[in-house]
Amino acid sequence: LVSRKWRVRPTVLDLGDGVRIGEGSLSISAGPCSIESEAQMEKIMQHLVDNDVRLMRGGVFKPRSSPYSFRGLGMDGLKLFHQMARARGIKIVTEVMQVSQVEEMHDYVDVFQVGARNTQNFNLLDALGGVDKPVMIKRGISGTIEELLSSAEYVFSGGNEKLILCERGIRTFETASRNTLDLNAVPILKEKTHLPVVVDPSHGIGIREYVMPMALAGVMAGADGIIYEAHEKPEEAASDGQQTLNFTESARLIHNLRKVYALR
Ligand code: PEP
Ligand code: MN
Numbered sequence: 001l002v003s004r005k006w007r008v009r010p011t012v013l014d015l016g017d018g019v020r021i022g023e024g025s026l027s028i029s030a031g032p033c034s035i036e037s038e039a040q041m042e043k044i045m046q047h048l049v050d051n052d053v054r055l056m057r058g059g060v061f062k063p064r065s066s067p068y069s070f071r072g073l074g075m076d077g078l079k080l081f082h083q084m085a086r087a088r089g090i091k092i093v094t095e096v097m098q099v100s101q102v103e104e105m106h107d108y109v110d111v112f113q114v115g116a117r118n119t120q121n122f123n124l125l126d127a128l129g130g131v132d133k134p135v136m137i138k139r140g141i142s143g144t145i146e147e148l149l150s151s152a153e154y155v156f157s158g159g160n161e162k163l164i165l166c167e168r169g170i171r172t173f174e175t176a177s178r179n180t181l182d183l184n185a186v187p188i189l190k191e192k193t194h195l196p197v198v199v200d201p202s203h204g205i206g207i208r209e210y211v212m213p214m215a216l217a218g219v220m221a222g223a224d225g226i227i228y229e230a231h232e233k234p235e236e237a238a239s240d241g242q243q244t245l246n247f248t249e250s251a252r253l254i255h256n257l258r259k260v261y262a263l264r
């Protein structure tokens with residue numbers, strides 16, 4: 001069902017208020033790895049509004065490699081995130097980690113994110129097949145393109161056709177970067193499926209200085225959108241600060257992304 005053979009017309013998702021994801025426009029989504037506080041959100045939301053970015057990422061349920069790391073503010077954080085975003089015309093993309101969260105999160109999110117560690121959580125995918133909100137599925141840490149498409153098939157066949165695919169880097173033998181951003185996946189996915197494809201250069205390379213070039217390369221490879229991490233003070237971020245852009249870097253990236261997209 002997610003194949004171009006089944007549907008030729010590209011899927012374009014309309015999140016409302018003029019926010020779209022899919023062919024015909026470049027979707028930029030930015031925000032912190034983790035939602036931390038009202039003050040933090042205030043700052044980043046102002047930055048997004050100033051740069052005309054209408055979709056904000058931010059995790060409240062964080063899948064952390066160590067149980068001792070910050071694991072997110074949970075539902076209280078999400079409710080505040082939602083309230084502040086609504087007041088500013090911003091849409092929300094945030095990670096759902098388990099089936100029981102789908103219902104409680106539903107009214108407070110615009111896009112459910114399935115993280116790389118949950119790409120093959122088939123119960124979660126089944127549950128998301130039953131909701132009427134868009135779902136962004138990240139590629140598994142060691143997942144193939146075919147496996148990503150199969151995960152999307154779970155949600156689509158369950159009745160939810162509002163899907164976005166995200167290349168966020170895979171684990172390879174390379175240790176010079178956090179993950180290996182597989183830009184090969186972009187044209188391949190665009191050819192194989194009618195779904196929007198976005199690139200996450202932050203997790204893809206994991207090093208702040210290289211986020212910009214990889215993001216621009218993602219757009220040139222054909223991505224419909226870029227999702228990246230930004231924070232007023234990356235060095236103080238509760239998670240993933242090493243790959244998070246400050247506002248000066250983020251504003252430059254947004255400007256360059258739009259320029260590069262116009263060249264396509
Ligand atoms: C995130 O977006 O902060 C995240 C945890 O991403 P991934 O699932 O790709 O590691
Ligand atoms: Mn992160």
